[in-house]
Amino acid sequence: MSEIEIIKAFAGLKDPRRRAGQRHNLPLSLALFTLAIAAGNKGFLAIGDWISSYREPLIDLFQPPKNRLPSYSTVRRALLHVDYEDYSVCLSKFFNVQPNTGETVGLDGKVLKGS
Structure with a gap:
């Protein structure tokens, strides 16, 4: 596997999946998910x-x-078990985003639904 920064960004996450039957590592699945969403x-x-x-x-x-x-x-199953707080911390470090204490993002239902 190549040493790409987005893979390194998720390398420290604990993989909650069982070892039996794993073909793909968690950092690769999360990197592909992140890039696909960004696309x-x-x-x-x-x-x-x-x-x-x-x-x-x-x-x-x-x-x-x-x-x-x-x-x-496989990407879906990996995301179902990942700790989203840990994922968001890795993602914010990767994109170099430092949220302010108490900062929230206001969204309404239409924004969340994408309509």
Whole structure:
């Protein structure tokens, strides 16, 4: 696996998944999820389509073991078990975002739903 900064950003996260049957490591799954969301994909099927569409460039970039990328369901399962606070801390460090104490973001239902 290549030493890309976004992979390093998630390397310290505890992987809550069982070791049996794991093909893809957590940092790779989180990196692909983060990049897919940054590319404007909403939902796991769209993320899976994005991973499939850019399969060769992503393999060249990340150099995963056996040239295999996780599917959308693997990314989804990894996200279901990850600690979101730890993920957000890693993400804020990666993007060098320092939230102020007590800072909140005001969103309404239409923004959250995307309409």
